[in-house]
Amino acid sequence: MHPATGTLHDGDGEDPSSSGTDWPRRTAVVGPGYMGTGFVQLLALAGLPVAIGDVSQEAAEAARSRAIEGAGAFALAGMMPSDAADRVARHTVAAASIGDASTGADVIFEAVPESPALKASVLASIEAAAPTGALIATNTSAIPIAELSAPLTHPDRFLGAHWFNPSQWVPCVELIAGPSTDPAHLETMAALLERLGKRPSVVGDGPGFVANRIQFAMFKEAATIVEEGVATAEVIDEVVRASFGFRLPFFGPFTIADMAGLDVYAGAYGSLEAGLGSRMAVPEAVATRVAEGRLGMKTGGGFLELDGADAAAMASWRDEAYVAMERLLGDLGPWDAKSTSAASPPPSDAEPAPGAALIPDQTDRPR
Numbered sequence: 001m002h003p004a005t006g007t008l009h010d011g012d013g014e015d016p017s018s019s020g021t022d023w024p025r026r027t028a029v030v031g032p033g034y035m036g037t038g039f040v041q042l043l044a045l046a047g048l049p050v051a052i053g054d055v056s057q058e059a060a061e062a063a064r065s066r067a068i069e070g071a072g073a074f075a076l077a078g079m080m081p082s083d084a085a086d087r088v089a090r091h092t093v094a095a096a097s098i099g100d101a102s103t104g105a106d107v108i109f110e111a112v113p114e115s116p117a118l119k120a121s122v123l124a125s126i127e128a129a130a131p132t133g134a135l136i137a138t139n140t141s142a143i144p145i146a147e148l149s150a151p152l153t154h155p156d157r158f159l160g161a162h163w164f165n166p167s168q169w170v171p172c173v174e175l176i177a178g179p180s181t182d183p184a185h186l187e188t189m190a191a192l193l194e195r196l197g198k199r200p201s202v203v204g205d206g207p208g209f210v211a212n213r214i215q216f217a218m219f220k221e222a223a224t225i226v227e228e229g230v231a232t233a234e235v236i237d238e239v240v241r242a243s244f245g246f247r248l249p250f251f252g253p254f255t256i257a258d259m260a261g262l263d264v265y266a267g268a269y270g271s272l273e274a275g276l277g278s279r280m281a282v283p284e285a286v287a288t289r290v291a292e293g294r295l296g297m298k299t300g301g302g303f304l305e306l307d308g309a310d311a312a313a314m315a316s317w318r319d320e321a322y323v324a325m326e327r328l329l330g331d332l333g334p335w336d337a338k339s340t341s342a343a344s345p346p347p348s349d350a351e352p353a354p355g356a357a358l359i360p361d362q363t364d365r366p367r
């Protein structure tokens, strides 16, 4: 039986990846909902003490119980270590308030709902209680970091750390500096996230940062194709999954473009522009490279520096990777809405069903 609120001790260094560092000694998660629960679990599994702050002590206690139970279910499914529930229980405490959670924390992750006014008020409470040296990271999906940092007293230690859903499993975390953020803090945060098994990337403070800007551009085009009657939503999902989506776990858009040839891309944009208008005109960055003869791998590089020798090795690795991917998809089998309890998306403030993260993304909100 785990104590209702938990007791926090400084980091016990049980995680071998902690590599001798004693920072952070304590952490806090304020807003332990859909996203924050994953932060709690990963921090605790790394042996780091986590204080959980929510609207009340009762809400924080309920969130702590969900994190412990969720970790237990993930452990049963073989997705977390077998003692995950115990470890989450041992390293977490339900705080009485946001201030209590933040007091004494070296790093605080904020994940309250996406309202500028709510985030501003919660961040002010965090800042008032946190030690001056503490890092404060917001998980905002779209509010500019500059806007959230403007009212802060110490904006130098504030940054965006934008995780993806489900936060336990998706590797990327976008790190975003505000206008006053100390660049050293981005490195410190990146190192912490790597300890949690994440693959952080530093990006600029623009609308939608990087991932959401690309994802939403793609989704807008997909929705337009449905509106035009060119294909149904079901057909588009299948086409994307089985075509360029099939390649994306291995190669990003620039590697794929350099492999295909920028001249090929320029030609395709010509046809797209003729049919769909100037929004589909060849991007300037492509046209310039084509004019300079930088066509991609076949000419020693386009956007990336990739020569013919790279091309041969990459093609052979790519072929192996694609065969392995097709095998993995076959082993997992198709997602069948009728055979799983995760068929209905959870309400927006609920923990995903245990094991739901294994199931392609009907329960995932695209942020």
Ligand SMILES: NC(=O)c1ccc[n+]([C@@H]2O[C@H](COP(=O)([O-])OP(=O)(O)OC[C@H]3O[C@@H](n4cnc5c(N)ncnc54)[C@H](O)[C@@H]3O)[C@@H](O)[C@H]2O)c1
Residues within 6 Å of the ligand: 030, 031, 032, 033, 034, 035, 036, 053, 054, 055, 059, 063, 098, 111, 112, 113, 114, 115, 118, 122, 139, 140, 141, 142, 162, 163, 164, 165, 348, 349, 350, 364, 365, 366, 367
């Ligand atoms: N859900 C996603 O797919 C996703 C993905 C990436 C980023 N985000 C971002 O993460 C943030 C949280 O989203 P979510 O989906 O986890 O939200 P959620 O509604 O599931 O969880 C929010 C949590 O904040 C708590 N909370 C609400 N008001 C509070 C207050 N005043 N003080 C303290 N805690 C309070 C709630 O009780 C809950 O625990 C948002 O900024 C969202 O845009 C969400």
